[in-house]
Amino acid sequence: MTNVPLLSVEGLTMRYGTRTGCADVSFDLHDGEVLAVVGESGSGKTTLLRLLAQELAPDAGRVRYRMRDGGVRDLATLDEAAQRLLARTEWGYIRQDATDGLRMSVSAGGNAGERLMAIGMRHYGQIRGAASDWLRRVEIDPARIDETPQSFSGGMRQRLQIARNLITEPRLVLMDEPTSGLDVSVQARLLDLVRGLVTELGLAIVIVTHDLAVARLLSHRMMVMRRGCVIETGLTDRVLDDPEAPYTQLLVSSVLAA
Amino acid sequence: MTGAIGYNFAYLDEQTKRMIRRAILKAIAIPGYQVPFASREMPMPYGWGTGGVQVTAAVLGPRDVLKVIDQGADDTTNAVSIRAFFRNTAGIATTTRTSEATVIQTRHRIPEGRLHEGQILVFQVPIPEPLRFLEPRETETRRLHALAEYGLMQVKLYEDISRHGHIATTYAYPVAVEGRYVMDPSPTPKFDNPKMDNSPALQLFGAGRERRIYAVPPYTNVRSLDFEDHPFRAQEFAEPCALCGAIGVYLDEVVMDDRGRRMFVCSDTDHCETRRAAGHRGGAFGL
Numbered sequence: 001m002t003n004v005p006l007l008s009v010e011g012l013t014m015r016y017g018t019r020t021g022c023a024d025v026s027f028d029l030h031d032g033e034v035l036a037v038v039g040e041s042g043s044g045k046t047t048l049l050r051l052l053a054q055e056l057a058p059d060a061g062r063v064r065y066r067m068r069d070g071g072v073r074d075l076a077t078l079d080e081a082a083q084r085l086l087a088r089t090e091w092g093y094i095r096q097d098a099t100d101g102l103r104m105s106v107s108a109g110g111n112a113g114e115r116l117m118a119i120g121m122r123h124y125g126q127i128r129g130a131a132s133d134w135l136r137r138v139e140i141d142p143a144r145i146d147e148t149p150q151s152f153s154g155g156m157r158q159r160l161q162i163a164r165n166l167i168t169e170p171r172l173v174l175m176d177e178p179t180s181g182l183d184v185s186v187q188a189r190l191l192d193l194v195r196g197l198v199t200e201l202g203l204a205i206v207i208v209t210h211d212l213a214v215a216r217l218l219s220h221r222m223m224v225m226r227r228g229c230v231i232e233t234g235l236t237d238r239v240l241d242d243p244e245a246p247y248t249q250l251l252v253s254s255v256l257a258a
Numbered sequence: 259m260t261g262a263i264g265y266n267f268a269y270l271d272e273q274t275k276r277m278i279r280r281a282i283l284k285a286i287a288i289p290g291y292q293v294p295f296a297s298r299e300m301p302m303p304y305g306w307g308t309g310g311v312q313v314t315a316a317v318l319g320p321r322d323v324l325k326v327i328d329q330g331a332d333d334t335t336n337a338v339s340i341r342a343f344f345r346n347t348a349g350i351a352t353t354t355r356t357s358e359a360t361v362i363q364t365r366h367r368i369p370e371g372r373l374h375e376g377q378i379l380v381f382q383v384p385i386p387e388p389l390r391f392l393e394p395r396e397t398e399t400r401r402l403h404a405l406a407e408y409g410l411m412q413v414k415l416y417e418d419i420s421r422h423g424h425i426a427t428t429y430a431y432p433v434a435v436e437g438r439y440v441m442d443p444s445p446t447p448k449f450d451n452p453k454m455d456n457s458p459a460l461q462l463f464g465a466g467r468e469r470r471i472y473a474v475p476p477y478t479n480v481r482s483l484d485f486e487d488h489p490f491r492a493q494e495f496a497e498p499c500a501l502c503g504a505i506g507v508y509l510d511e512v513v514m515d516d517r518g519r520r521m522f523v524c525s526d527t528d529h530c531e532t533r534r535a536a537g538h539r540g541g542a543f544g545l
Contacts, residue, residue, distance in 0.1 A: 080401075080405065081405045084405060084407065103413070106413060106417060107417060107420055107421075109416070109420055110413050110416050110417050110420065113413070113416060114409055114410070114413050115409070117409040117412035117413055117416065118407060118409025118410075118412075119409070122412070122484075122485055122486050123485060123486045123487055124416065124419055124485040124486075124487050124488050125487050127416065128416075128420070145420070146420050146421065
């Protein structure tokens with residue numbers, strides 16, 4: 001463990017014309033740390049995630065990342081090839097809609113093995129072995145390795161997406177509402193799985209969610225966003241049990257109890 | 259050189275030919291890279307070899323001898339028409355003999371006999387982009403080529419093996435050219451892929467509808483993609499050619515009657531005729 005953060009974000013700002021996508025967002029993320037970004041729809045959560053993944057270019061601010069060799073690099077200064085290499089070896093991106101994150105007409109094994117092939121692995125048996133191993137780890141029956149995700153349920157698709165991303169053992173995973181659209185029992189199993197993987201692999205995660213229960217279960221720290229601005233940050237328990245900002249208080253008190 | 263009256267030599271005007279030659283030169287300089295060009299309307303429909311015809315027109319000179327094959331045969335409609343087209347518009351000599359030709363335009367085959375230095379093989383290409391059916395966005399496929407990200411192509415081969423137990427792609431089998439660009443060798447059978455490697459002849463590819471030209475210069479490394487534990491294998495045929503007895507050549511199936519009789523003969527008609535003229539005989543010769 002080192003004291004240099006894995007990800008360091010400073011003053012990240014992005015505007016869509018005159019509207020604000022996200023304004024002056026700063027935070028540090030250390031190895032193995034889970035940060036939840038919560039807020040209502042349109043608060044800039046997904047914009048922030050896409051900025052981190054270098055899918056959008058910020059108007060101001062920078063994102064620095066500690067590479068495996070220990071050197072800290074400003075991601076904007078890397079060329080596209082280096083950025084994409086990072087994206088498929090060091091990072092994962094779990095999309096809200098699994099159909100965006102998977103190749104729907106390619107078998108589960110092909111989906112899970114794609115990253116290995118993309119980094120140059122050319123041994124069918126080994127790729128298939130690794131894919132099957134990961135399907136088992138995300139609780140998909142390896143016998144279904146040759147089926148396409150079209151025949152999978154929503155929860156299975158989300159788990160396949162996780163397998164596909166984690167197969168190259170990334171250090172940072174970005175998750176965009178991974179549990180929305182799943183019913184609660186499926187959601188609970190997925191969260192359980194993610195929690196297990198986080199401790200097992202020491203993943204750092206930025207998870208965007210509007211579901212405070214998900215945030216409480218998974219994250220160590222929390223960041224509350226509204227209209228593109230961060231209005232409160234802190235340890236998850238503190239923010240949820242003793243919210244400071246009026247908007248956070250509203251958010252916490254709006255949760256329906258079962 | 260007496261072409262058809264009112265037409266420029268080899269149909270296309272000189273400015274167009276210069277434009278195409280520039281694209282060809284660029285393609286040769288970057289083996290396997292698809293160079294965009296301003297494809298012209300040709301007096302034939304797309305899909306009939308408009309790309310190949312434009313490339314041929316741009317490289318033909320008055321002393322060239324042209325051979326045109328379609329599926330290996332010199333006597334199919336498309337081959338006969340294109341040969342007549344250039345005889346009429348360029349007044350050049352044509353031939354069916356592979357060894358005598360200086361320019362060979364082809365659809366779907368590479369001649370069986372080894373080509374020699376100075377020959378140009380022109381392929382008609384329907385879809386130049388090998389990644390097209392995996393990634394529909396042209397902007398994205400170009401980026402993948404630029405960054406040499408070819409994992410996706412491997413995913414297709416992976417899917418083949420997982421479905422069929424072996425790589426079931428039999429034509430348009432993707433190749434890596436000189437270790438860099440992945441290229442679609444046009445719908446030639448994968449049987450012909452090894453012939454592209456280190457060939458003494460210049461290989462030019464023209465896609466008219468898709469407006470792309472690409473090339474494999476002479477003596478260039480062309481490797482068929484595969485897996486370490488599922489290496490590339492060309493098709494093999496169980497029997498020899500029924501007419502000339504050749505083995506190790508690509509065969510066409512010919513249905514003989516309505517009672518299921520069939521025979522397999524060389525797809526390369528010139529190769530078959532040359533062998534028969536030299537006295538080689540297959541099992542069905544003279545039937």
